[in-house]
Amino acid sequence: MSTTGSGPGTRPPTIADVARVAGVSRTTVSHALNGLGKVDPRTRERIKQVASELGYRPNLRAQRLRRGEAKAIALASSMPFAVAGGPSRLGFYMEVAAAAAESALLHDYALVLVPPVQSGSALYSVDIDGAIVVEPDAEDPAVAALKERGLPYVTLGRPVSPAEDVPYVDLRGGLVAELLLAHLHEQGARRPALLIGSGQRHSAVDARAAYERVAEEHGWEPLVATAPEAGGEQAGYERCAALLAEHPGIDAVCAMVDAFAVGAVRAVRDSGRAVPDDVMVVTRYDGLRARTCEPPLTAVDLHLDRAAADAVTLLLGRLRGSEDRASEGHGDDDRAGGDTGTGTGALVTTVPEPRVIARASSLRGTAGAGT
Numbered sequence: 001m002s003t004t005g006s007g008p009g010t011r012p013p014t015i016a017d018v019a020r021v022a023g024v025s026r027t028t029v030s031h032a033l034n035g036l037g038k039v040d041p042r043t044r045e046r047i048k049q050v051a052s053e054l055g056y057r058p059n060l061r062a063q064r065l066r067r068g069e070a071k072a073i074a075l076a077s078s079m080p081f082a083v084a085g086g087p088s089r090l091g092f093y094m095e096v097a098a099a100a101a102e103s104a105l106l107h108d109y110a111l112v113l114v115p116p117v118q119s120g121s122a123l124y125s126v127d128i129d130g131a132i133v134v135e136p137d138a139e140d141p142a143v144a145a146l147k148e149r150g151l152p153y154v155t156l157g158r159p160v161s162p163a164e165d166v167p168y169v170d171l172r173g174g175l176v177a178e179l180l181l182a183h184l185h186e187q188g189a190r191r192p193a194l195l196i197g198s199g200q201r202h203s204a205v206d207a208r209a210a211y212e213r214v215a216e217e218h219g220w221e222p223l224v225a226t227a228p229e230a231g232g233e234q235a236g237y238e239r240c241a242a243l244l245a246e247h248p249g250i251d252a253v254c255a256m257v258d259a260f261a262v263g264a265v266r267a268v269r270d271s272g273r274a275v276p277d278d279v280m281v282v283t284r285y286d287g288l289r290a291r292t293c294e295p296p297l298t299a300v301d302l303h304l305d306r307a308a309a310d311a312v313t314l315l316l317g318r319l320r321g322s323e324d325r326a327s328e329g330h331g332d333d334d335r336a337g338g339d340t341g342t343g344t345g346a347l348v349t350t351v352p353e354p355r356v357i358a359r360a361s362s363l364r365g366t367a368g369a370g371t
Helices: 015-022 026-034 041-054 060-067 092-106 116-122 141-149 173-186 202-218 229-246 258-270 288-292 304-319 323-327
Strands: 072-076 110-113 130-134 153-156 168-170 192-197 224-227 252-255 280-285 298-301 348-350 355-357
Touching: 015 026, 015 041, 026 041, 072 092, 072 304, 092 110, 092 130, 092 304, 130 141, 130 304, 141 153, 153 304, 168 304, 173 192, 173 202, 173 252, 173 280, 173 298, 173 355, 192 202, 192 229, 192 258, 202 224, 224 229, 229 252, 229 258, 252 258, 258 280, 258 288, 280 288, 304 348
Parallel strands: 072 110, 072 130, 130 153, 153 168, 168 348, 192 224, 192 252, 252 280, 280 298
Antiparallel strands: 298 355
16 A cells, blocks of 8 residues: 555655656656756656656755755845834835845745845855845945855845946936936925935945036035944934034935935924925935835835846846846846946846835925826
8 A cells, every 4th residue: 555645644755656656767757857867758748747646746955955056045235224124124125135035936046134234244154056235335245255155146236346247236326316316406406415325335326426417417516425324314314414504505305325314304303494395305215214204205116126036037147157048038028138338247137217206305385296
């Protein structure tokens, strides 16, 4: 009497059971079910049918050990939780993580979420095949750890280190800043200030360059302030309060970090001014902070779900040893894969054009929201 099956007291079917019923060797079963070797197509189909009828499920752990694969990728960043997640743990980083995990699972990979505050050290201990680094800083500790381990990686956001030549998803940091500044100008801003993180992430570097271009175009006095990311909302509050004291004519603050923007709103109010009538406030990321701030913050749809999925595709392309395959299938769905002419030679995927979500923090005398 057979002991295989799914009822009480039965054992799960093994590869030997499949081989016995199909009348082939265990090696042939292994090759047929894993797409290896030269197995006659009719034999392959018969083996798959027998495996299905018996309820055979491969031992994934054994497969991974044989192949030397973890079938897992990591999501890592050096951004502190004060800006990446905040008290709710539902910020920028977690939105990327949710989309990346879903995309990875579709390709039979698990996603390992490495807490940003431990990204450098934790990457030495997790069993992974590669990683996605979110918005790396210059001399990024997560990148350094991956390089030391010899693991492939891609980045979500343009890497700023000159020596970096890895595939990345372009989050179009300069365009995002230009769109926010254009919105402020349309709403009457004539002396806007830029508030960015004090590091060298692309979102800060590209925003500064864009702001300086737009300021020159409109004849604005350039006012750029920085604050430490680890300080979160309080750092944004303190830096904005100092800005308003030093330059009382400021009529708008473009705070690229959403935690800074929430702090800026509080600083404006504590200075005796009103948002948006006296000082408008806008931010980059359309997340929970932007939507629940009072007033709600004008922000930008960065298409993070698409960006995260594209980052997974780029990384899997590296793991397969062919970066060109990472951009296949993107031609007709707004995912512009390929070299964007950055001069680095790296494979670049560009997200669809970002869109400003206009809200009460910057709408002067205008009902409703959205542009």
